[in-house]
Each structure stands twice: as structure tokens, then as C-alpha cells.
Amino acid sequence: MIEMDMLDKPIKLPFFNRSMSVKSVLIHGLYWILITGFFIYEKKYLIYKASMPYFVACVSVRVLLLVLIGYLNLQYFLPQYLLKKKYLAYFTAVTFSVFGYLIIQSLFDFYLYGYVVGPIRNSRLMESLSYNFFSTLWYLGLMLALKLSLDWYEQQLVIQKITLEKLNTEVDFLRAQINPHFLFNLLNNLYALTLKKSDQAPYVVLKLSEMMEYMLYDSADEKGALEKEVAYLNNYMDLERLRFSHAAAIKLNVNTPIDGYQIAPLLLIPLVENAFKHGLSQQSENAWLTVNIALSGSTLFFTVENSKSPLPHHKIKGGIGLGNLRKRLELLYPNNHQLLLEDKGDNFSAKLIIEL
Structure with missing residues (x-):
């Protein structure tokens, strides 16, 4: 071949x-x-x-x-x-x-x-001239049509290549924004635990090490294993459980087998991070967060529901994660995703549906 x-x-x-x-x-x-x-x-x-x-x-x-x-x-x-x-x-x-x-x-x-x-x-020479004149125009027309068709096809390939390179560059840029933003939040969590002189600090460092390994070695690929993405998400939620201790009920439910499926790396974390940052962090008691993951065929259903204070709070600096998520979905899964956000007053729901 x-x-x-x-x-x-x-x-x-x-x-x-x-x-x-x-x-x-x-x-x-x-x-x-x-x-x-x-x-x-x-x-x-x-x-x-x-x-x-x-x-x-x-x-x-x-x-x-x-x-x-x-x-x-x-x-x-x-x-x-x-x-x-x-x-x-x-x-x-x-x-x-x-x-x-x-x-x-x-x-x-x-x-x-x-x-x-x-x-x-x-x-007769004139008949020969006439026959050859029209046949020549016919073959030259075919050649010109062939030339224009090939040029158009090659131009489309170049445009497609440039478009793909532009998309990959933008995705890499968005991913580069996500990593330091997310690391910033994690270090804040670890700082809070060290202030309490928690014996669980080594456990936190180990979890952080596993997460950094995923961010450094697996998230650079265009797509990675869904189970690794979920493991990364679980590590993050484990760290948040330590920070909130018994003040919040935090659950991750994987309702169907997820082995063998691929997803763009670091695509799920912004919704969970957003729930902690703008939901649980603003509550002093009765806080809760539930994440549900399910597959139907090749369609992923990812739902994040969290409690939130019904009272208005001042706007928090940041907001990088959710904005990047929208852009990455548009680039990586055009016409193959839905992102549904619903504010219910005392709780917030985010549902992401992706055709993997």
C-alpha cells in the first residue's frame, strides 16, 4: 500500500x-x-x-x-x-x-x-483544420478542468491542514491555561491542610503526585483513556474531601463500565472544580456534591450537582476553567456535545453529554 x-x-x-x-x-x-x-x-x-x-x-x-x-x-x-x-x-x-x-x-x-x-x-485541408481545431479545444478544456480540479482539491487539503493545526494550537493553549489554574487550586488545598498540621499530608502529596503524572504525561495527547480521566477526577475529589472533612457529602458514582473509551484529557474537571469553587466553598454547613458518570453506547453522560448558598455572593476572581471548557468542546466535539447548566436557587446542576 x-x-x-x-x-x-x-x-x-x-x-x-x-x-x-x-x-x-x-x-x-x-x-x-x-x-x-x-x-x-x-x-x-x-x-x-x-x-x-x-x-x-x-x-x-x-x-x-x-x-x-x-x-x-x-x-x-x-x-x-x-x-x-x-x-x-x-x-x-x-x-x-x-x-x-x-x-x-x-x-x-x-x-x-x-x-x-x-x-x-x-x-481537403480545410476539413482537417476544422476537425482538429474543435477537437483541440475539447482536449484543452478537459486538461484545464483537470488542472483546476486538482488545484482546488490540493487547496482544500492545505486549508484543512491549516485549520487542524490552528485547532490543535488553540487546544494546546487552552490546556496550558487549565494546568496552572488547577494546580493553583490544589496548592491552596494543600496549604490549608498543612496549617492544620494534618497527618494526612503525605497522602495528599501522593495523590497530588498521581495527578501531576497524568497532567504531564497523559494530558498532552489529543485523547486518552476515559478510566484515567475518571481516576484523575477521583483523586481531585479525594483531596477536596480532606479539605472539607465531614462538613460536606462528596460522592462520585460510576454507573456503567468505562473501560475502552477515549476522551480529550482534562475535559471533566472544570465542572467539578466549578462546583467546589462557587458552591461548596460558599457554604458553612449541609454542603453536598454528587458526580454521576454513565455511558449509553458511545455517549457519555456526565452530571455534576452541588448545593449552593441561595444568598448572593461577591464575584470570585477566575472563571478560566468553565470558559475553556466551552471552547474545547466546540473545537474537539463540534455538534457532538451538549452542556446544560441549571441554577435552582439552593443547588446547581451541570450536565455534559458527549458522543465519544
């Missing part, structure tokens, strides 16, 4: 200071094979009416002249004149090349059919 990189490799064209990809060369080659096959079928009677050498000469002259005039137009006249808006020069060059082709081809036909084949066809 030919690798796609090999098909895109450029090849230097003889007689022209230009290159074509292997893919384009193969397409052009197939085009000329079809044209040659048509002439072989059309002129096969010459084998019997004249001889094999005249048959070969007839087909070869037609194909070689069309190749010459076709690539003069595509590789020289088009870029040198038409693309530079030198329309008169382009029209003049094409006209002279067509007339040059007509003279050579019509003289050859006049000799072949008038003196070699005999009365099988009318040997």
Missing part, C-alpha cells in the same frame, strides 16, 4: 521550473492513458487500411502534440500570463500554440488520409 506521504512528495517536471506531487502525476498519467486508449480505439482501422507503423505514427503524433500544447498552457502560459492578469498575452500565446498544433496535425492528416490511406476520407 502506497503511503500518503509518498503521494504528496513533489516531482520536478522536465523542461519546466515547476513541480507536481506524485498524486498529481498519477492522475495526469491516467488521463493520458485514457486519451491514448480513445485514439487507439478510434484509429484502429489504420492497421488494416495502411499499416501498423502508420497507425502508431498517427496515434503518437496526436497524443504528443496534445501533451505539448496542454502542458505549455498549464505550466507556462497559465502561471506566466493568466494568473498575473496579462490576459492579452495569455490569449495570444494560447492562440499561437493552437494554430501551431493545427498546422502540424492537419498537414500530417492531409498526407496520411490523402496519399497513404487514399479515398477513405476526404483529404
